Amino acid sequence: MSDAVSATEPGLAPVPRVLSIAGTDPTGGAGVQADLKSVAASGGYGMAAVTALVAQNTCGVRSVHRPPPDFLREQLVAVSDDVQIDAVKIGMLFDAEIIAVVRAWLAEHRPPVVVLDPVMVATSGDHLLQPEAEDALRDLLPLVDLITPNVPELAALVSEPAAVTWDGLLDQARRLSRSTGVTVLAKGGHLDGDEIWDALVDASGAVTELSTPRVETRATHGTGCSLSSAVATLRVTHGAWQPAVTEAKRWLTTALRAGEELHVGQGHGPVSHLAETWARAGTRLTPARLAEHWWAQIADVRAEIDALPFVRALADGSLGDDDFSWYLAQDALYLGDYARVLAEASRRAPTVSEQTFWAGCAQQALVTELELHRGWLGGSDEPETLPGPVTTAYVDHLLATTARGGYAEVVAAALPCFWIYADVGARLAEHRTDDHPYAAWLTTYADEDFAEATARAVDLVSTLAAGSTPQVRERMFAAFRASAVLERDFFAAPLQRHDGSGPTVEG
Numbered sequence: 001m002s003d004a005v006s007a008t009e010p011g012l013a014p015v016p017r018v019l020s021i022a023g024t025d026p027t028g029g030a031g032v033q034a035d036l037k038s039v040a041a042s043g044g045y046g047m048a049a050v051t052a053l054v055a056q057n058t059c060g061v062r063s064v065h066r067p068p069p070d071f072l073r074e075q076l077v078a079v080s081d082d083v084q085i086d087a088v089k090i091g092m093l094f095d096a097e098i099i100a101v102v103r104a105w106l107a108e109h110r111p112p113v114v115v116l117d118p119v120m121v122a123t124s125g126d127h128l129l130q131p132e133a134e135d136a137l138r139d140l141l142p143l144v145d146l147i148t149p150n151v152p153e154l155a156a157l158v159s160e161p162a163a164v165t166w167d168g169l170l171d172q173a174r175r176l177s178r179s180t181g182v183t184v185l186a187k188g189g190h191l192d193g194d195e196i197w198d199a200l201v202d203a204s205g206a207v208t209e210l211s212t213p214r215v216e217t218r219a220t221h222g223t224g225c226s227l228s229s230a231v232a233t234l235r236v237t238h239g240a241w242q243p244a245v246t247e248a249k250r251w252l253t254t255a256l257r258a259g260e261e262l263h264v265g266q267g268h269g270p271v272s273h274l275a276e277t278w279a280r281a282g283t284r285l286t287p288a289r290l291a292e293h294w295w296a297q298i299a300d301v302r303a304e305i306d307a308l309p310f311v312r313a314l315a316d317g318s319l320g321d322d323d324f325s326w327y328l329a330q331d332a333l334y335l336g337d338y339a340r341v342l343a344e345a346s347r348r349a350p351t352v353s354e355q356t357f358w359a360g361c362a363q364q365a366l367v368t369e370l371e372l373h374r375g376w377l378g379g380s381d382e383p384e385t386l387p388g389p390v391t392t393a394y395v396d397h398l399l400a401t402t403a404r405g406g407y408a409e410v411v412a413a414a415l416p417c418f419w420i421y422a423d424v425g426a427r428l429a430e431h432r433t434d435d436h437p438y439a440a441w442l443t444t445y446a447d448e449d450f451a452e453a454t455a456r457a458v459d460l461v462s463t464l465a466a467g468s469t470p471q472v473r474e475r476m477f478a479a480f481r482a483s484a485v486l487e488r489d490f491f492a493a494p495l496q497r498h499d500g501s502g503p504t505v506e507g
């Protein structure tokens with residue numbers, strides 16, 4: 001292998017210099033603000049000349065201030081006098097006078113790549129292009145390289161009603177491309193269905209269809225702006241439309257998935273333009289990353305649990321009846337107090353949804369406790385066994401955490417009982433055979449509702465921890481780890497009680 005590197009290798013290719021000519025969005029989700037983030041996320045250097053100032057937010061447009069068109073001309077000339085522009089993305093143009101300025105500038109300084117997002121009406125229904133300027137916009141189309149209309153924009157450009165089927169949309173896109181001689185990226189986001197289809201149609205009629213699963217989210221403000229500026233940037237990098245659009249769509253889907261994590265606005269929030277960059281750089285603590293980290297931080301304890309003679313004997317069926325019954329009796333004793341801790345979490349929960357969730361878990365713990373007595377422990381409702389030292393230590397840890405700590409620590413301490421139990425249970429259930437002495441018990445371990453509750457508990461606690469101060473997060477983790485260690489000791493206790501070695505409770 002040669003040590004020589006090609007100039008087109010990622011990182012060595014020149015950075016595309018991309019100019020957005022568009023309106024503004026002070027909430028940063030659409031317009032030039034979104035374009036600058038998209039260009040940056042796609043590896044380009046973003047610049048912006050403003051066509052109109054828009055007082056808008058995630059709920060809608062309030063008013064538009066259009067500065068004198070001559071001032072747009074001055075901005076454009078100032079940029080092109082100084083900077084070599086590799087690509088232009090054109091967005092909101094607002095009226096015919098602005099369109100005339102852009103048209104004149106393009107005639108003189110035509111950059112190699114020009115993408116036009118024919119912005120007409122915002123998602124909120126407000127006009128971003130005056131209806132009487134539609135003809136001027138149509139006349140601008142042949143001067144660009146790619147047009148990226150959504151369903152209603154494509155309909156307006158071909159002066160027809162909006163397409164309601166994918167074939168109808170493709171047909172309109174073909175005709176627009178043929179009449180303008182320009183490639184069209186027809187976006188199907190406004191059509192129904194779990195899959196979203198977009199299509200690249202060139203003037204020869206060649207069609208490339210692209211589909212992505214529809215992301216269930218309200219964070220769709222500015223998707224059109226973001227996609228078109230990413231495509232303009234990536235067209236410079238890749239030198240062709242198809243790889244540029246494919247890559248931009250993949251990126252946009254990730255940005256859409258992470259949009260709601262930003263908590264921006266009460267209406268349709270923005271996509272998270274830099275989600276992928278942040279994930280790669282590891283700069284942002286997301287709930288998912290935190291959960292992964294906490295799980296890894298108790299890998300030693302989990303490995304010890306898997307290696308315990310009790311867990312192995314439960315899996316292969318060699319566990320003695322007496323030890324199994326003792327374990328169940330301890331579990332029942334534990335669950336009674338665990339339910340009180342969950343009820344306390346419910347009492348302290350900051351939202352109704354969390355309050356309901358923990359209350360449901362408390363009730364479920366009690367139902368399981370009763371089932372243990374009635375079904376497995378000979379029908380008695382009253383515990384006959386005294387709590388062993390580990391059961392006492394575990395319950396004391398939980399109760400001390402509720403006494404000393406806040407809501408965040410209580411739920412962190414409660415989490416291992418869900419998470420470790422569900423994890424061990426799923427693996428134990430794989431050992432189930434019809435003649436396994438504990439077959440029925442192994443089935444209850446891998447209960448689907450319990451797996452669902454576990455996923456919710458992990459999500460709730462990790463979201464809380466990711467949003468807490470480092471001090472609170474540290475206390476949450478300490479409570480979590482202590483419970484994980486006690487889970488291990490709880491699984492060890494049934495067999496350890498015979499050898500007199502006692503539990504090893506971590507301090």
Ligand SMILES: Nc1ncnc2c1ncn2[C@@H]1O[C@H](COP(=O)(O)OP(=O)(O)O)[C@@H](O)[C@H]1O
Pocket residue numbers: 149150151187188189190196197198212213214215216217220222223224225227249252253256
């Ligand atoms: N919920 C979603 N999930 C996945 N992709 C989406 C979603 N909403 C929009 N997109 C994608 O974002 C781009 C722009 O969407 P669209 O709604 O069609 O246009 P506009 O934002 O201009 O109204 C398209 O490529 C579309 O496929």
Ligand SMILES: Cc1ncc(COP(=O)(O)O)c(N)n1
Pocket residue numbers: 022023024025030031032054056091092119121122123124128220221222223224225
């Ligand atoms: C300045 C400006 N340009 C474009 C849009 C369209 O946004 P969307 O993609 O949500 O329709 C917008 N709301 N504001």
